[in-house]
Amino acid sequence: MAQVTGLTAVATDAADGPPPSSSGRRESLPIWRWVILLLTAAFFLIPLISALRFSGIKAFGSVVSQSGFTSALGLSARLALITTVITLALMLPSTVYVHLRLPKLRRLLEGITILPIVIPPVVLIVGVLQIAPGFLKSTPYLLALEYVILAMPFAYRAIDAGLRALDLKTIVEASNSLGAGWTTTLLRVILPNLRTALLSATVLTVALVLGEFTMASLDLYETFPDWIYVNSQTSGQISVAASLLALIVTWLFLMAITVIGSRQSRKTGGGSVTLFTVARQETRGN
């Protein structure tokens, strides 16, 4: 029985049938594909190449020795870690619970989780500063709680896509009937099957935290993006080099997680890791 969810369908056993009949069309359209690819590449690469030319290779070497670099990057990394842990700890059980017990609330939850995208960060931060207790206001880790809100739409969608790809109710009941309680079922059955989705949620959350500027700036803490901005006032070249460095590191991080996740999930039929879609392979016939 076919169990394909999401936008990306994983190719089934090639022996099951002839290759897709679009091969003829594939031959007639490569020029358009190349044009689109080149235009897109130019759109992304020209600013990067320009930035690289502006900063020069030498500036990369001096980025690390700049004052505040280590502490800013360290703070961003710690915030990314804390935010990811809190986001997953909150979103995973609640999304699983809604899928299992309150499926009618899924639309409501989707609506709620999209609010942080709709509401400007400035509004959020003003609200948070109004109600946050004093001991939190004095620590940069208040930012982690704010980032949890910002990451919610992305984490929810990644986990939701993973859960939709599973016959969650059936495998949970199967696990229960075999003697597993809720904790065991969550840890041994649900989590391993959501590895791909959790990786996607992690990737998105980390990327968001490493790039967030507004909230940190309004909270008067110097995270990595804020450090880049401040340095751009004094040394444009180093600031641009740091931006490029951050971009490359984040991109490598995303690629590593995507490749590792895809390799592991392919083994168990979990499909490939994409940021919002998780596709399962089809069962082989009857």
Next chain:
Amino acid sequence: MTTNTARNAAADGAAGQSDRHGGTSVVLQDLSRYFGATRALDGLSIELAPGELVALLGPSGCGKTTALRIVAGFETATAGSVLIDGKDISSVPASRRDMGMVFQSYSLFPNMSALDNVGFGLRMRKMGTSERRAKAAGLLDMVGLGPQAKQYPHQLSGGQQQRVALARALAIEPRVLLLDEPLSALDAKVRLQLREQIRTLQQQLGTTTLFVTHDQEEALSMADRVGVMRQGKLEQIAAPDELYADPATAFVAEFVGVMNRIPGELQAGGTVTALGSTAPVKAGSPDLSDPAVDVLIRPEGLRLEVVEHGNGIVTTRTFLGSVTRVGVLLDGDVAVQVDKASTEAAALAPGTSVSVTFPPEAVHVAPRRADAS
């Protein structure tokens, strides 16, 4: 582990199971379940003897799956109780009921190999790794999937997945085996093979089994007794032959097997007249205020003779082996099917004029359908 060793392990497991449980009795006592205003179950009571396979059969929405899920612990009864060996387990969570379940949809854990799936329940019971693997391998051998032990669910066909699911359910030596339409997603050939395999294993292991299906052929061929359900109630529970030959109600008569509907008239004294014959009406037929009814008779219950200017004309002839099913269009555009010995059916070519009657034995009647006359 070699195949023989694995088989022995499985056989030992089976023997251990029989010794340990000696079969388990199951009693569903006056179970009711309401979903808002909808009554999914309405006072259902069934007793399963130790080692018995009982099938619950009925149309969609009749409450059979709800009953099974209450026994499994996935649903809570609004009223009534489930007794296992005389003990009420209504408050026991599903994870502690010791019930093996095979689901309609494929329920294997995608992140585990076939072997690990089968061993999962044993792991929950803290069985050591080597013992667990040996037992799981033995069970996979028992369902004919020893060579597929290391494969993941997505590498198995639907039939293979259901066989792994069966092995997984049996691995924990369940007190009761629950089968929730496990064959409905499979194609006809695989369904037939797996049907026989489930029945053979169930008989070998002596596991009390509750089997839910909407497929009457499955129910009649596999079960010791079949319970026919309708609108949350049990219409009749009986051995398959009894259910077919002596249905308790008009609904059962029509739901199980092929049934002809022949327009008739109720007479005083609890009789009905149709096709020129008069027969007593069976108990279990609904109370009817309108004397215009349909008489329910099976194809083998009708008599057919070749006569000129009879009350029907042969339209079709289907060879079924020892019998041939003859389609006859009666006067008044009533189509019926009549079973004749194939040796006698050669003369019944389409277009032949025939006389169709029925013996004066008790029959079921039902309200007349608008399209029946």
